[in-house]
Amino acid sequence: MRDTFLPFSLPTIGEEEIAEVTDSLRSGWVTTGPKTKRFEEQFREYIGARHAIAVNSCTAGLHIALTALGIGAGDEVIVPTLTFCSTANVVVHLGARPVLVDVGEDFNVTPEAIEQAITPRTKAIMPVHYGGQPCDLKAIYALATRYHLPVVEDAAHAVGAAYKGRRIGSPAPLLPCSSAPLLTAFSFYPTKNMTTGEGGMITTADDELAERMRLLSLHGMSRDAWKRYTSAGSWYYEVVLPGYKDNMTDIQAALGIHQLRKLDGFIGTRQRYARLYDQAFADLPEIETPITHPDRSHIYHIYVIRLNLERLTIDRAQFIEELKALNIGSSVHFIPVHLHPFYRETFGYRLGDCPVAERLYAQIISLPLFPGMTNHDVQDVIDAVRKVVSAHRR
């Protein structure tokens, strides 16, 4: 057993990030400024997007995207239940109803579940690229086109992931209908594949929506109002929308500029460790490794195993406790949103509404996976999982 605790996730921050943040602090420009603009431009180029707008979280990005689309009271938005609460919370903030739907065995929302949930009140579809593996976007975009519904992709886990060779967040050739815009929100929370401490980015190919989202991110103040304290700026601005205070700061962007440069390397390390886990658990009938699709690149924001509970004498919670006793951290992604008290009490969701997500929830454990891990750390996780399995085999 290892003698130090291995956390489930840690950010990988180098001297370049520290120097860049220090430079921002010394410059006196600590809020939105030139580094935020540079980060937006570099991110836009990396993704291959037409517009990229930096915000202070993915949650803010999702909220702004739905606001820009005019989602409001009486509207319905389709959200998979196996997600972080914020995907659904932002729908509630706008007075709309999150219609929580089931997922498939690969943890991603199924096009069938989406189609069954579409009603005349549906105003948007919010697929979540669970764990960093893109959803079945061809089928989802086909539904969006057929029903004229915008798609707001929750790509919190998927910065750098690709579907049929196209990076998530770049314009969708599979979505030719102009009445169905595509907006994508990313997260740079510390557990994500790249981090800005807290932070997020929204991308879209739609010029009008991009402009509206930019305004919404900073009080609805007319363009480049952030420059008003520079010699290039002017004190005069106009408020054209009741916007929010969701802008990214240059301190965050300072981190992002260097994290973005390292992103492909980080992803490569995560993918290599994921292969090691896949191979190490292949002979264990008690453990199922993630289902992957050959037409998508999985960037392994998380590596999620499923326990075959009928082959074990302990449940998932006990399995996690046993890993912890062996100094291995882990987590669960996610408690299905429809099971949370607020969603049950407000919208009447019940156990049984999303049977696949409920079954998966009882089985899943996210194992440690981050680029700062060593091969030795990975082996410690493998040894610990195998030890718990062999001690509790039915």
Ligand SMILES: Cc1ncc(COP(=O)(O)O)c(C=O)c1O
């Ligand atoms: C699926 C999903 N969506 C949205 C978010 C929110 O991201 P942020 O913390 O950047 O607001 C998260 C964060 O963990 C997430 O996992």
